[in-house]
Amino acid sequence: MDFRDIAHNFYHFILAIGNLVLQLLWYFLQNIVSAYYFISYRVFKQYKSIPIAKLQYLAIVIESEDAHQTSKVVQLLQWLDSLGIKNVCLYDMNGVLKKSKEAIFHKMKNAKSIEEVNEAVTDHVPYHMTLEFVSYVDGKEAVAKAANLIFVENLKRHNLGGELDYQALLEPHLNQALQIVGCKGPEPDLLLVYGPVRSHLGFPAWRIQYTEIVHMGSLNFMRHGSLIKAIYNFTKVHQNYGKFSRYMYIGKEINHKYIDCASKKHRREE
């Protein structure tokens, strides 16, 4: 066998190995692609069946600088509408969104303002979106106004011969007074923050007692997938609203059960 024959055989050998490798690579790629589509389908199916009923009221906090981008805000609302989320509160600290209200309602034809909706927002049949626009003045300033209202009412009652007892002031009184001064929205179940800072930027403190807070990043980089994921994760969360003992004394167990009368919802963590 001369050199030429050896080279020829070697060449065929290399070719056969190469073909085998290519075939293996091809089958491997096919499996990878199939697995990807299979997983994507399962994930899509899972995310498609989000139990939206658990999310009765959603709040969106947007940096005031980004809030000028009305088109992005409208797109976000359209995504929420398509997911079946109908009750949304929009907040930015400086009230930019309030000023853009008209433009937003012009684009969101099936949306109504919370002022137009008579019945409790979370009870109405969700044929349309209900939008609430909130800013800093609806937070701490509103609490001050509500407190002032209570003081004035008490003073009037006292002047008419009634008892003046400010120490009887309780949370329900403040709740009621806040409704009167215009803060009608309920406590959001979920609050999404769009902005560089992981802070709710002064969203009305009275309303976020047990609200889940999720930071979504800048509004400029908002993604439909991220929104779905945040909502999906929320629906899987379990919350015990103030049901556990506030305190426990080792040696002498004193269990004081505290039930928050404002909230009796449960979401199960899976």
Next chain:
Amino acid sequence: MLSLSPPITLITCPPKTTTNPTHASRSQSRRLPSQPMIIIKRGTTVAGSIPNADKAEGRASIDEDLLEVELTQTELRKEMIPKHVAVIMDGNGRWAKMRGLPLSEGHTAGMQSLKTMVKMCLRWEIKLEVEFLFSLLERIINSETEAIMREQIKISMIGDSSKLPKSLQRMISSVEESTKNHSKLQLIAAINYGGKYDVVQACKSVAKKVQDGSLHLEDIDENIIEKELETKCTEFPNPDLLIRTSGELRVSNFMLWQLAYAELFFNQKLWPDFGKDEFVEALSFFQKRQRRYGGRH
């Protein structure tokens, strides 16, 4: 300031002058170089994890741990250390359950995490606010009295103390009195405290002033109410950073008013497993963010 609920609010460190040109905090004008504070808030349970069985008994004292802990600050900028950190110490119960231990062990383990954090805050002059399970507060005060006195830690308490056992009420009063002149660190214990309760009691205080004639109705605004909140016992009532462990994403009625502009750092670790590395991560997270305090146009 470390706010804990049953993280407890804690310790304040001696006045310190810091400048942070990126901040335009509403509370900056009230901030004097002062004691750091720690406010820690407990979640639904208070627990701590202590890997060492001996430490699980809470025998290690603050000063021993101070000697052991080596803090590295190379990745953190000193001028951007938050003045006031609030911590929700959540996960003690789950930690104990995962290990088949009784709940009390989880709380004990959580105490060790708390001590570690207090040490770090002492070294870094951060105010810490915590809300404590009152039984643990009693244990800490009893076991760390010497360290509290030596380290000049001022103990304060916020929350509705009327429902606490008399013995604890007396103990707290005594500790508050004996440490009122301490200046190195302020530990504020939030016991039976709620954010809404705080606002309501502030409104009652304001109402009383109106009734007494020392305040006019037309003068009442958010600043007046803020001055009557229970956190008036500190120089920096508003936390810069809130840390909550165990993966929960809410503030659970803790310092609702005060957390308006706080950075919210939610960590997956259970409180007993939250240590120095996690705290450094939280501080790094805080320093990376651009912060705007109440920058209204």
